[in-house]
Amino acid sequence: MTSMDLSQYITISGALGAExxxxxxxxxxxAELVFQDLAEGDGTAALSSSTLTVHYKLLTWSDGKIADSSWTSGNPATFPLANVVKGWQEGLPGMKVGGRRLLIVPPSLGYGSADYGPIKGNETLVFVVDLIDVK
Structure with a gap:
């Protein structure tokens, strides 16, 4: 996993906490998992064993379409980090509550070669994640 300026690939706008x-x-x-902290939090840091509460937005690289967003439902998602795609398992530890992180997840750390709902197999995933709580 590499931290880098991802503005050459994608642009994110909007206030922290808003969609x-x-x-x-x-x-x-x-080709690999990369991330950029768009806003650094100052709360508790996520661990691989943590249960997280987040707001997130997922865009598919190939067509630039929004595939999922917790902001759409208005309800943040809560889950054990061990139960989500490997890109999140590797890309979210160390992130602090109150932060916003951009993750670009290769297919091998996302949904692989299988279709998953509206997401085609071998798709690179783009996530923007706001970390709300860590337990």
Whole structure:
């Protein structure tokens, strides 16, 4: 996992805590898991063993479409970090409550070669995650 400036690929706008606006990705996606802290939190840091409460937005790289968003339902998601895609398991530990992180997740750490709802197999995933709580 690499931390880097991802503005060459994608642009995120919107205030922390509000639903982010995500531009369509440009060029070829990174081959590995990469992340950028868009806002650093100052609360408790997530651990691989933590249960997290987050707001998130998911965009698919190939077509730039929104595939899922907790902001749409108005309800944040709560889950044990061990129960989600490997890209989150590897990309969210160390993130602090109150932060916003952009993750670009390769297919091998996302849903792999299988279709998953509206997400086609071998899709690179773009997540913007606001960390609300860690337990």
């Amino acid at each position: 982010p606006q995500i531009s369509a990705p440009k060029g070829n996606p990174p």
